Amino acid sequence: MKRSSLLTTVVILVAAMGLCAAGPARAQCSPTCKGDFNQDGQVTIDELVTAVNNALGGCESSPEEEGCIASGGVVTTQFCCASAPDFPDTCGLGACSCSPVASRALAFCHCDTGFCFDRSQNACVVNR
Numbered sequence: 001m002k003r004s005s006l007l008t009t010v011v012i013l014v015a016a017m018g019l020c021a022a023g024p025a026r027a028q029c030s031p032t033c034k035g036d037f038n039q040d041g042q043v044t045i046d047e048l049v050t051a052v053n054n055a056l057g058g059c060e061s062s063p064e065e066e067g068c069i070a071s072g073g074v075v076t077t078q079f080c081c082a083s084a085p086d087f088p089d090t091c092g093l094g095a096c097s098c099s100p101v102a103s104r105a106l107a108f109c110h111c112d113t114g115f116c117f118d119r120s121q122n123a124c125v126v127n128r
Helices: 003-021 045-057 063-070
Strands: 074-081 103-110 115-118 123-126
Touching: 063 074, 063 103, 063 123
Parallel strands: none
Antiparallel strands: 074 103, 115 123
């Protein structure tokens, strides 16, 4: 690879990685718009390709992500049952009670103590 095209590629990748930190609301960019998707401390080629595609196509946040952040929650990634959707409802029991082989990484809303994420309201609500 020529030096100039390598430099261009590095610049694009750095820009892609920086898009998610473009402001306070973007500091918690969705798990689908970051570099280290599986949070193993390394960014692999497939993660870089996804980050570049996000940079080129934009990083849209979901209503669940926006609601989580707006209601004081923090968007993270957590292993949960493979059949569960991103941002599972944490007000009920058992959303993530599968064995590791039946689990996958999902976008998750962690709410303050005494609160849970209500998927129907897309918000952290008082846990009753």
